[in-house]
Amino acid sequence: MTLVTEKEFIEFLTSLASLIAEMFGDNCEVVLSGSEQKVIAIFNGHVSGREVGSPILDIAKKRIAHSADGYFINYDMRDALKKNVKSSTISTIFNGQRYALCINYDCEDISRVSRMLSTFLTTTGSLGSTPDFSDDNVIKSSLEDIVTEIGKPLSMMNKQDRLEVINRMNNLGLLKMQKSIPEIARIMGISRYTVYNYMKELDI
Secondary structure (H helix, E strand, O other): OOOOOHHHHHHHHHHHHHHHHHHHOOOEEEEEEOOOOEEEEEEOHHHOOOOOOOEOOHHHHHHHHOOOOOEEEEEEOHHHHOOOEEEEEEEEEEOOEEEEEEEEEEOHHHHHHHHHHHHHHOOOOOOOOOOOOOHHHHHHHHHHHHHHHHOOOHHHOOHHHHHHHHHHHHHOOHHHOOOHHHHHHHHHOOOHHHHHHHHHHOOO
């Protein structure tokens, strides 16, 4: 059996980071960091203004330290980078050292286009707004209530906390709503497969 060396492991992650950055273009920054919490490799570093050797962001340190299942998906980096950046981070341990791969996508251009389209599509003469009782809105508001009750933000939750969230959502009957699993996964910043795994652990 051939064992992968740490050098080969880092080279693979660096190649993966390069591929992701190349595929998604100049607005997509991909960062590889190591156990010393410094940047090992970075592509499109202009998004955050960092380079190899730069320290990782404080919010990234917290997310890696409180990592549940090894990753966070689609979290907001506006407070840290002062612009509309959407991020996802995955971390793993190799030979006792923790490595993290982070994707930071600068959404400023997309946001501008979205605002232009919203303005263009706005109409007048509405007879008045009605409350939003859509499934997605019910799921979002219920999940927010559960998070408040637990007393810990989603970004700081460990696996046991997240299991508790899923259990309470089930008790409310929300897991049976149409397309609830993808929406719950999106709001919690995890994959739908993780939600299904939690449900299996909880025997739901």
